[in-house]
Amino acid sequence: MTEVRHLVITGLVQGIGFRYSMAAQARALGVGGWVRNRRDGSVEAMVAGTGEQVAAMIAWSRVGPAGAAVEHVAVELGDGSYADFTQLPTA
Numbered sequence: 001m002t003e004v005r006h007l008v009i010t011g012l013v014q015g016i017g018f019r020y021s022m023a024a025q026a027r028a029l030g031v032g033g034w035v036r037n038r039r040d041g042s043v044e045a046m047v048a049g050t051g052e053q054v055a056a057m058i059a060w061s062r063v064g065p066a067g068a069a070v071e072h073v074a075v076e077l078g079d080g081s082y083a084d085f086t087q088l089p090t091a
Contacts, residue, residue, distance in 0.1 A: 004054075010073075033080075
C-alpha cells in the first residue's frame with residue numbers, strides 16, 4: 001500500500017544542495033514525489049512509497065545533507081500518484 005506524506009522542512013535548508021540530495025536519496029530508496037524550495041526559506045516535499053520508504057525519507061529529512069541545519073520537519077498526509085521523484089521550481 002502506498003503512503004503519501006507532505007513535508008515542510010525548516011532551518012538552514014536552502015543554498016546547500018538540500019533538494020538535489022533529497023532527490024538522490026529518494027531515487028536510491030525508490031520513492032516517488034517531488035521537492036522544491038519555498039520563498040519563505042523552507043523546503044517542501046511530497047514523498048510516496050511504502051511505509052518503510054516514507055519513514056526512511058522522513059528520517060533523512062530530519063538530518064539532510066552535509067551543511068544543512070534542520071530545525072523542524074512538519075509531516076502531514078499528502079496526496080497524488082508519483083512514478084518518479086523530481087525537483088520543482090521555487091513556489
